[in-house]
Amino acid sequence: MTSATPTHGDNQTMDADRDNEEARPRAASVFDVARVAGVSHQTVSRVLNDHPSLRAATRQKVLDAMRELNYRPNAAARALSSSRSRLIGILSTSSGEYGPATIVAAIGAAARSRGYSVTIANADGLDRRSVDDALSHLADLSAEGLIVVAPQTQVLVALEGLTIPVPYVTLQTAAASGLHGGMLDQIRGARLATSHLLDLGHQRVGHIAGPPEWLDAQQRLTGFQEELRSRQLDPRFVEIGDWSAASGHRAARALIEHGVTAIFSGNDQMALGALSAAVSLGLTVPGDLSIVGFDDVPEAAYYQPALTTVRQDLAEAGRRAVALLLGEADVRPAVGPELIERASTGAPPERPRPEY
């Protein structure tokens, strides 16, 4: 209703410059609205903030005046006098990856629907300086709250040490410190993936972990290990990657050398690298080697073979992060991860390959 309908602009020239002080390009303010509506500026403000005690007729007069003047409240003035920026800061350390990007988009939409806007600050590196820069930028804008997407432990440490503490939320299940957040149960997701492999009969299962400083990587690794331990299996076949397909390729080769018959990869990209490693070693998937990914990127179904993976509802998680940050009541805990079974997993080979 208050949208900028561009096909408008009819009678504004005739009416607006009653006092012909040259052309005045300045936008309408509360005072202009008040004058047209025949009320005080404060009443206009009350309409804006829908104050309870306002006669319906008055409110309507004001709304009409607003429409007539094509009034739009000035966000800066509002922020200044109310000292509320209605701004949510996103602190991110990634650029262009599927998961974070999806979450950011969902956060933006959710925030906007509540009258908030969103600014992104990317910390280019993991070093303290670049994280501090990003935080500093968000502080300068006096963001009312932060959502930390794809957090590394370093980032959380920096957040804990803020002089002016700002409420913040992470999507990962709350780590060490007693923060808020956690609507992505990645430990559970990892157990789902691992137990799927074990149920198929695999005994020697490897994991390609993400960078150890990432919470997500930590949790997926934990889930993997928990599941193996709960079945008295060896949880030590772990190689570390950096989320990229290239690193997945390398890690998979190492794991294959250790004689694993199945690999749970920390994300789908690394799983793709593992797929290509298998091919390059002449192994078939899932005949010789089973592979499970994590994320369910849209392309996963078109990998060769189609990738079995774990799906998380990232968009929903993003929305809940906003709700949580804004202190809304009904924030249910976690969106359950889901195993998407495709063609990259199967029973282990009858006669295991020699270990070296």
Next chain:
Amino acid sequence: MTSATPTHGDNQTMDADRDNEEARPRAASVFDVARVAGVSHQTVSRVLNDHPSLRAATRQKVLDAMRELNYRPNAAARALSSSRSRLIGILSTSSGEYGPATIVAAIGAAARSRGYSVTIANADGLDRRSVDDALSHLADLSAEGLIVVAPQTQVLVALEGLTIPVPYVTLQTAAASGLHGGMLDQIRGARLATSHLLDLGHQRVGHIAGPPEWLDAQQRLTGFQEELRSRQLDPRFVEIGDWSAASGHRAARALIEHGVTAIFSGNDQMALGALSAAVSLGLTVPGDLSIVGFDDVPEAAYYQPALTTVRQDLAEAGRRAVALLLGEADVRPAVGPELIERASTGAPPERPRPEY
């Protein structure tokens, strides 16, 4: 230097409340700084905006006072009085895709380095209403300029019809209307890809196009057709997809039925779908069918076979978009696209398969 060094906060209690009016949690303002530095508030403002005529000693006094008080300028107040928001709006219609997400990240960094911040408004749908909503949101924040990422023609139309015109930039080479922008020469990129296939000897080449309302799709299609026409070949083997691997799979099947020996896909995801279509039809790549993608997503090198594709420097393009929007002088025209030759292309089969 002005970053939020959290390990601070020493003598502020002793000094700050000379007039003991209870605890005053309010942040320092220009006046506070002025008092401490022994100058007027205007001089402080001059330091902030580095005005030329300021004695070095004075500037230093002010800077010292700022540090002492841990002063940070209030963005809202600044925006209000100067009527400059220092805000760049990103209008996007995508969520989580590689290209747009990469560009957005680069824009954020470039903007921040110039003292601007960035807000994203996603138009969820293509309908006029949701585009208008997004625009309206950015207008409410009085963004000084817009960068349109991944634009469809509808979006451009909406932009043209704005009541309050805001400068905007698209990354694509300026389309029909006389807009600004264009640092991604996608026509050239598409010609590169197509001519690569033709040089290998293919005569019957198909194209999987993105949604027709996307500028990127239009330009890639144009490049494809231009190149074919320039060699007197038939440019009519075109199927339309929606950027997804699934649609690429469908489109590829249709093209294969038409007897093409090579496919240029509008992006890498659809190329992946084409790859899987080839496999599902028992064709080998590149033996029976050559495939070229577009974008060079990080995973492309790990597809089976590794995908030949066109790389664009998206991050650089994002940076230049900011420079262009901010009216900086040295904005060179376009970042050249580059063909990345991998394993998915080769000579056409000796004896072409029957057409049906």
Next chain:
DNA sequence: CTTACGCATGTGATCGATCACATTGACGAT
């Protein structure tokens, strides 16, 4: 019939910066 209270509205100060316009002093030109 008054007092009190709450609804509906108005008045002026305020948020923290910049802007427009003084004011001061030094210095070179006339």
Next chain:
DNA sequence: ATCGTCAATGTGATCGATCACATGCGTAAG
């Protein structure tokens, strides 16, 4: 010796909203 100019700084108004506090008036309680 006088004046204009410019560098360096100060004073008060201003941006457009909200906040804190009045005010007028109807109605229920004393």
